[in-house]
Amino acid sequence: MPKIIHTADIHLDAPFSMLDVQKAQVRKNELRGAFSSLILFAKTEKADMVIISGDLFDSGFVTKETTALLISQFASFPECRFIIAPGNHDFISQRSPYKKEMFPPNVYIFEDEKITHFSFPDIGVDVYGYAFTSEKYTENPLASVVPLDRGRINILAAHADLVGKSDSCPLTPADIARSGFDYVALGHIHKGGEVKVSGDTYYAYSGCLEGRSFDECGVKGVLVCEFSKQAGHLSASFANRRLCKRxxxxxxxxxxxxxxxxxxxxxxxxxxxxxxxxxxxxxxxxxxxxxxxxxxxxxxxxxxxxxxxxxxxxxxxxxxxxxxxxxxxxxxxxxxxxxxxxxxxxxxxxxxxxxxxxxxxxxxxxxxxxxxxxx
Incomplete structure (x- = not known):
């Protein structure tokens, strides 16, 4: 029964401009610490996979300290697969850390606007996803049918907006229902936690790992997902876990x-x-x-x-x-x-x-x- 941690919208190296310089630096460091706590939590839970559904970084400018931390933390848990679907803040480009840095082999990054996938036969999971290649993504990636292996647990990592029209990958619950995925791991909306069902597909926003403003009030954390599939029938359980420091x-x-x-x-x-x-x-x-x-x-x-x-x-x-x-x-x-x-x-x-x-x-x-x- 694969255990998957779903997170998104971490926004590493965010400026925290509403705070004074000293407290802003404290919060920047704490945000890095929150990522380290995520990895420690994944180890404690013996997670098979961590899905990051976009906006791992706040922008294309990322400090050396942050990239060094990420590479070190990813490498510290080689048994776990880390799946990243770049979003509108950390869209993929030749200058982005996703292209410039050498990530460990257990890190899988979507690089194309079209849906592609990574397959993990040892745990029976296929993860599909796409990448923002600019700040805007106005197409619907689910407009075309995605062929799936129904014997696998099929997950879509999607940085998306669940409205009819958006500059940040517009999707609707009807699109999700037609997709046939077992679970759609959403990012972009920082308030999360509620798992919904459309058709036979579960979907949820994990919410952000740490709040960064008064638009993001309350306790923040991750969504822990466990899946089992027998003869095409899916069983799933979900739990919200607090990881935020403040x-x-x-x-x-x-x-x-x-x-x-x-x-x-x-x-x-x-x-x-x-x-x-x-x-x-x-x-x-x-x-x-x-x-x-x-x-x-x-x-x-x-x-x-x-x-x-x-x-x-x-x-x-x-x-x-x-x-x-x-x-x-x-x-x-x-x-x-x-x-x-x-x-x-x-x-x-x-x-x-x-x-x-x-x-x-x-x-x-x-x-x-x-x-x-x-x-």
Whole structure:
């Protein structure tokens, strides 16, 4: 019963541009470490094969340290076959590492836009796949029938987009059903884990190995697949396994009643404890609720502390706690500011209301002589 680890979208040497230089370098190193953890996991699981369905690299520029690590790690597990189907970020070209580097003999790389295959008779598996040769791949590789040996376990490694039209290899569940493959190991979409069935074919996105932004929240890892085929009948099992070192998360915290930066920190620490977030988390926290416009909150000081997280980003969407009637009748500049913003504050458009609330909060703070830079 062959055991196959399905992964994709590792994006080695990604820049992590949203972080400062020091933390970006930490994350680059951790991404390399995640790949090493993948190999260690494959050894522990005694995997027969690891399929990487595209975007192993973030771009065609790959550091010597990264290629040296890959070659060393691949070579450290010669019993395992590593199958790579280059995607839109790491498309194959004469300048790509796939052409320039000498990979160990247990590494198999698809190099053609048309579907080809590698056959492994000892485990009864045929792996089909194709390569991006530029950033775009607008053809449907399954438009033509692919002849398969029904006695084998037939797998397609596909960096693809499951929509009707895309610049990143458009496929549909109907295409998958017609293909006749036993399993389609997908890459390109970084959220994965759910195994689906179309016709007689299983298919899934493995998701990325490590999140790299707040568009990739939650625990990340790989999909462990086991297959058996008797008299043409397939049995399969799938399991998601976490391998990520850190994860991106988002949360909202109501800060109503907070009257100082210290009180804010205490409120946020409580929310983090309740959520179970620690040093493995990069967090975007949205502040909600209502606070007095008289209060100045030093958000820069809060984010600098990170509150035990690897990274903290704050979005202040808290609304000012006001007495509308009092401000409406105020003959000072404070009242004039409120009356000017009142149509927007009462708008049906949430974004417009938030913009007006921010303007009012900052304006009142400035009129009171408070520092508005850290609001």
């Amino acid at each position: 994860r991106y998360e988002k949360m909202n915290v109501d800060i109503t009643g907070v009257d100082s930066t210290e009180a804010l920190i205490e409120r946020l620490r409580g929310a983090l404890t309740e959520a179970g977030f620690g040093s493995d988390v990069l967090l975007r926290m949205r502040l909600t609720g209502r606070i007095s416009p008289e209060i100045t909150l030093n958000l820069k000081a809060v984010t600098a502390q990170a509150l035990g997280l690897f990274y903290l980003e704050l979005e202040n969407d808290a609304m000012p706690l006001l007495n509308p009637e009092e401000l409406k009748n105020d003959i000072s500049i404070r009242g004039a500011l409120y009356r000017e913003l009142m149509p927007m504050l009462e708008s049906e458009n949430e974004e417009e209301r938030q913009l007006a609330a921010d303007a009012l909060r900052l304006g009142l703070a400035a009129l009171d002589g408070n520092d508005v830079v850290d609001f």
